[in-house]
Amino acid sequence: FNSCSFGGVDVRRPRRMVLVKAEAAGINPDIRKNEDKVVDSVVVAELAKPLTAYCRCWRSGTFPLCDGSHVKHNKATGDNVGPLLVKK
Amino acid sequence: FNSCSFGGVDVRRPRRMVLVKAEAAGINPDIRKNEDKVVDSVVVAELAKPLTAYCRCWRSGTFPLCDGSHVKHNKATGDNVGPLLVKK
Ligand code: FES
Ligand code: FES
Numbered sequence: 196f197n198s199c200s201f202g203g204v205d206v207r208r209p210r211r212m213v214l215v216k217a218e219a220a221g222i223n224p225d226i227r228k229n230e231d232k233v234v235d236s237v238v239v240a241e242l243a244k245p246l247t248a249y250c251r252c253w254r255s256g257t258f259p260l261c262d263g264s265h266v267k268h269n270k271a272t273g274d275n276v277g278p279l280l281v282k283k
Numbered sequence: 284f285n286s287c288s289f290g291g292v293d294v295r296r297p298r299r300m301v302l303v304k305a306e307a308a309g310i311n312p313d314i315r316k317n318e319d320k321v322v323d324s325v326v327v328a329e330l331a332k333p334l335t336a337y338c339r340c341w342r343s344g345t346f347p348l349c350d351g352s353h354v355k356h357n358k359a360t361g362d363n364v365g366p367l368l369v370k371k
Contacts, residue, residue, distance in 0.1 A: 219360060220360060221362030222360075223362055232363055234367075237368065239327040239369060242327070251339045268310075272308060275318055275321055276311050276320070279325065279337050279339075280323065281327060283328075
């Protein structure tokens, strides 16, 4: 119990501690969860633009491309992730 | 209180619920935490091998390259992440 009244006297103890291990959590909540392992390929000869950004935050709406969603993720969590830039 | 004895009678209620929002957690526990945003560049003309795998799980010991650590991460967490393959 955290608080218990006994004979009109409150008996208290500290709140239960909850340990959350970051290492035990997945990093991809939504993308292609029907696949055992999400692997993508870039064939550099087929790249259209001189620079293409690929997502590493697993929050992009245009995955495997980066759409800038890492900014919101970093702000919300204090994280520091960003894309891989592929340059022709 | 979760359990309280009052006049010899136990009074119970369900355990406190703890909601853990996955979205509130960062995905990079260790890599280059001194940088505000970890961005890497690949210049395709400088690629040595026909195929290079880049890490997207933030667990590689050779980041930004993939060293296969996504396998352990996926097994430990039930996640489904994998690398980006860049092919010349
Ligand atoms: S949206 Fe994921 S790294 Fe930019
Ligand atoms: S080690 Fe991170 S994707 Fe392979």
